[in-house]
Amino acid sequence: MVTLAEVAQHAGVSASTVSYVLSGKRTISAVTRQRVERSIQELGYHPNAGARALASSRSNIVALMMPLRTDMYVPVMMEIAIAVATHAREHGFDVLMLTGEEGPAAVERVVGSGLADAIILMDVELEDARVPLLRESGRPAVLIGLPADTTGLTCVDLDFAEAGAQCAQHLADLGHRQIAVIGEAPAVYERKTGFAERTIDGLRTRARELGLGVLYRPSEGGYATMAGTLGQIFTERPGVTGFVVQNEQALEPLLGLLRQDRRAVPEDISVVAVCPEQVALQASVRLSSVTVPAREMARHAVERLVAKIEGDTEDEVLLLAPELVVRASSGPAPAGA
Incomplete structure (x- = not known):
């Protein structure tokens, strides 16, 4: 595994300079930055999660609140969760799954502890008690589902x-x-x-x-x-x-x-x-x-969450258009019905 010191040696700079390029905490000349970035790319360097968190004050973790209830069809929930994890990883984030029926307490725990940079909420109710806490926290969040009032929220769902x-x-x-x-x-x-x-x-x-x-x-x-x-x-x-x-x-x-x-x-x-x-x-x-469309909903949710983490403050409600596919189970009503 390539180390930060090896990147520094390859680029002809100090290890601290490489760290500053990664974190953005100090101004580095464009020429030096380009040289470091070229070395990172050529060597295939990937900073570990702990180092990234310390450098950027981020955990690089997304909390996925997905209560697993016996009255819900779990395979659909898991398909969404797997797709969220896959797309989050593509953007450099890991996923912390919270599957208990904790309600607002789970939001308070994530926000208060700094466990995650952002939150994706599933199994959304029309009057969801978790939503006011999300609004108050200011933490980047996306809902897969729609509450009755979507003001100040970003939501993704099938229509x-x-x-x-x-x-x-x-x-x-x-x-x-x-x-x-x-x-x-x-x-x-x-x-x-x-x-x-x-x-x-x-x-x-x-x-x-x-x-x-x-x-x-x-x-x-x-x-x-x-x-x-x-x-x-x-x-x-x-x-x-x-x-x-x-x-x-x-x-x-x-x-x-x-x-x-x-x-x-x-x-x-x-x-x-x-x-x-x-x-x-x-x-x-x-x-x-x-x-x-479980995977499509997950992809849109992650994309909008990453944009929020990067500073996009615009809220939106994205409803995916449904499509009814006709197969063998539906036909003309019986004569005289």
Whole structure:
């Protein structure tokens, strides 16, 4: 491994000069700076994290607050986390993952201890108790998700309201007039988690505009729960011919129960999902779906966070445009429906 002293010898300067070039703490002539930077590049020198932190008063660590809850689909959360870590490393930052359900206490701990230069917040609620602390701290931060009030915040998310609207529009275009929505676990809505609330709001708004009947039911997922939910839906709304599902753990049980009930997909019942592409493609019936772009959201979040660390003070809300991909699970409403 190349050392700072070897860089200094190669460039014909003192070790302290190399350190000043790296830290920017003293003015170095352009000629000397260029010579040092050329030696760093030619030798492939990488200052260790401790040295960078001491030189720049930075930890070069980003805190990722990602509560791992039993009512959330963990593979999506982990896909985002891995993508955040990968893109952060490309910019010279490591990631400290905070997976506990600590709420504001986690923000206070990170800000008070100087553990991290910046914060990425996930699992954002409409009235998220962590957000006021972020605003007060002045620490660079990006949210993957939207609270109700985005003033003074930088947020990245899928436009879930539009995703819900596209699902309703797709089924209406196929002639469906009565649809059911299978949502996330009840606790997700009790917390008023942003992505879930926005999806159902967008769907209901578009359904009203189109004159669709909508029956919404949250679900824990699993066969036993879905069997009860499905029975209730067909009892209350026997004319339902289309389902919108925003719950990865409910998808396969729903498809299996429809088969048991001799309801063919999509001839009798159409199913549209909001889920990761891999889930849609690996289901027993390839699902028409709006993809949750986990990696893209992570990339945009890291890019905006790095810009903030470097001094960009502009706040923005970036909503990624959803795209509904039609596959085998949706088709025209049955005749007479």
